[in-house]
Amino acid sequence: MHCLLRQHSVVFLELFLVLVLGGIAMHVSDPDVPSSLDALRLEGNLSFHDVSLAAKDFGNRFRFLPSAILHPVSVSDIAAIIKHVFQMGPSSKLTVAARGHGHSLQGQAQADGGVVIHMESLRGGGTRVHAGERPYVDASGGELWINVLLECLKHGLAPKSWTDYLHLTIGGTLSNAGISGQAFRHGPQISNVHQLEIVTGKGELLTCSTEENAALFHAALGGLGQFGVITRARIALEPAPEMVKWIRVLYSDFSSFTEDQEKLISARETFDYIEGFVIINRTGLLNNWRSSFNPQDPVQASRFDSDGRILFCLEMTKNFNRDEADVMHQRVEALLSRLRYIPSTLFQSEVTYLEFLDRVHVSEVKLRSKGLWEVPHPWLNLLIPRTRIKDFAEEVFGKILTDSNNGPILLYPLHRSKWDNRTSAVIPDEEVFYLVAFLSSALSSSDHDNLERALKQNDKILDFCNKAGIQMKQYLPHYTTQEEWKAHFGDRWELFAHRKGIYDPLSILAPGQRIFRKVVRSSRR
Template sequence: MNNLHACCLLRKRNMLIVRSFTILLLSCIAFKLACCFSSSISSLKALPLVGHLEFEDVHPASKDFGNRYQLLPLAVLHPKSVSDVASVIRHIWMMGPHSQLTVAARGRGHSLQGQAQTRNGIVIRMESLQHQKLKVHGVGAPAPFVDVSGGELWINILHETLKYGLAPKSWTDYLHLTVGGTLSNAGISGQAFRHGPQISNVHQLEVVTGKGEILNCSERQNSDLFHGVLGGLGQFGIITRARIALEPAPTMLYVNNGQVKWMRVLYLDFAAFARDQERLISSDDDKFDYIEGFVIINRTGLLDSWRLSFTPEDPIEASQFKSDGRNLYCLEVAKYFNNEDKKDVMNQEVKKSLFELSYISSTLFSTEVTYEEFLDRVHVSEMKLRSKGQWEVPHPWLNLLVPRSRVNEFAKGVFGNILTDTSNGPVIVYPVNKSKWDNRSSAVTPEEEEIFYLVAILTSAVPGSTGLDGVDQIVKRNQRILEFSEAAGLGLKQYLPHYTTRHEWRSHFGPKWDDFVRRKSRYDPFAMLAPGQRIFDKASLVSPHSS
């Protein structure tokens, strides 16, 4: 017993020694980090900037639209010129590879998984560069364009270019986002089938690399950086300026009428719905200028309340149509009118185009709005949700690119089995043509398919709920969708991707992975930029997360 008691005492003593050593080690690390951060703050404060670094009020930069991740930065840069951005990055670059500081460019903070955040690093508030004036060039010329700040909002670009009768060719559904933010991903909407994503409509960029270099790039100048940055998830540089392609905007026909005829029709069969969408995007006669669609799952209501209703001109039979609990598939199309177009002729052409489709004949919704109202349609819904306190909630969204050859299988497995309700957000589904995407960019699409589908499951969670509408259950459901797709070998890709291991990122980029790593090593060798994407680790030079 005495020996046993002695052994127990010895074990306890050893445990106390180990515990004390661990506490001491952690304290030393914490003290060292505190000293490093204190030194970093002092050196950063000494930088000569036109704008300023904020070290106190940094909490707003620790959140994003996803409302699931919160990483508190060391400071927030409010730049007034591109030289401010370059100075801060160059300063951190000069600290060397052992500096723990990272840099995240933040536009409207519309990321979903903390991609625009950094813990104890520097967040750059890109909207502070908005004061740089928009400049429209080539009015009346065959190829007009606009030069804009990377922190400019697309809605502001629309307002300014419309003054000249022009507008960008490609959009996202939501215009209150920054240019740099969407170009770092792709920028997709219902015009992408014709013009490609926003990254396919850029002539030139100004980029600040991870070394603090300010470089202009285009097809002919620094082309490797140009293609890498487009769809590059912010990994190779921060977009501070962009030259965007423009086209003539539709003009007002009559005083009381709009420039856009906006229509929706319903289907009960997904295959017919997809077949008609593909027919429309493959047509050579420009039947419509915008083509999207969405899914209504197990709902008796007709339209998804998240989007603008067509109440003023809803036909009675359409407004009374019931789904009887079956899935509905809504095709959404728009036709732009110009002054030279005769309205009655255009309406006849639209009617003919719709007649060729196989939708439920009693479910045609139609209205006319201005071009600006149509493009900014989601903002109307945002204002409604904000007024109800339903905008700043968790958004565990899932965005996927599904190959055409497997989309019916995906629909059967996901819309038929995994998704059971879509009352807390839309499920958007529409095809795009791969030929409109530049494969030299970093953006990833399904391989070897001319047509693929965007499937955006945009569910909002109820804060604090532990039920099916709670964030944890929605995340689990999203994971089920990914696991089903993986098991079925559907070959889909995530849009706005989120992974945590090297194996997952390598699989996502596929043949583009080696180029992605090479560009990271060349333009951001200390892995300083966009740490919230969780692709590369700052701990060593260009070291992807281990699997």
């Protein structure tokens, strides 16, 4: 997201999507849908006219118009609409998709000709913090994580695990996994949930946990919206620190970089957040990796030149309260003394806990003010086994990619043992694996060449993994055929499909994931 973008043309982009990208086109809403839904008694409302916003997401590449948007006032509205579509049976083409803050990348929250549920309408449902020996927060599935954080901080508490960007809905991230630099310690967000409230594909409203409706609970976590709409979640909390020591250092040697990362995530005494990213710039001029950070030695830092090398940035934080600052500094110094980074590249800052967690939003505000946020984002997120990360880096960073100026490239390790293997999330079968995220952006909405270049690079990366036998998994996966999805889930596919048959037997939910297709049968005999 820290990339240089130019002014865009939304009109030109829409024309490009229709004419150039083949099957990615705007579809016409079904004129029969309003009459089939008008009889429903809802507290909220159904909109049949202004549906274009629900046909757009952060990826800005897919655009499928729904026939209606539901703006629910209560969970009963969601249950009513899904139950109605279910009772219409297989003769109806209608499907239903839950849309949070619209940050899907490839139309996953869209419903071509169907009904999109605007989950943020439920944000008034109330966020309730329960302090005590095992604190937790109850929040609506349509609530943004930033708002949950703000409410929890009033009680000196906060969720344990995060995503890098907080302006996402709870239901959205829990349907995937929710990962950031805290996941090495606490696991993803789906490993920190006590209870869910879900509306299934039959319109049933169920409460579930590890003790109650456990199969649905585990299916929905990381389940890509296939088993139900998450309308409420109970999330584990911990005491929130006041401040964060925020550090970035550079490496020129990949092995030292990854070995230090793995050492840090396995140590008992370590940092509270650990991420890394790759800087590829053949010109020798560094991008804005240090931003407002202060260098340990300003003179040496000013003389540092990458010499056109590929560099690797290790980013870490240490949480502390203001009265613990001296002890924190000693611990940080001890931890840094064990690392093999380039000494002149030690940059650090101290910010509040809220400022650190909401750091990406600062960049968003700047880009939006310039009209440079709503551009295509051809992102690719991979989970790479530790034993193949060096092979992956040599080929991808050394040969396939020419630079990283069109967006960050994240690379950091995670522990498999911190993930609950009963959930639907799929990860590599090694104890340590790496998230490698290529967060590319087109330079503008009309930048067709750059978009195509990024998509071709993604294809080359995936093709290399396939040919090299790297048993990677996609995070935020996107496939177009069920055979590809079967390969993604591997030996877990049968359980996934079995659960789908139980909780959404007509394949009504989340059609934009393209995992299951609703089979429409004629009502004629």
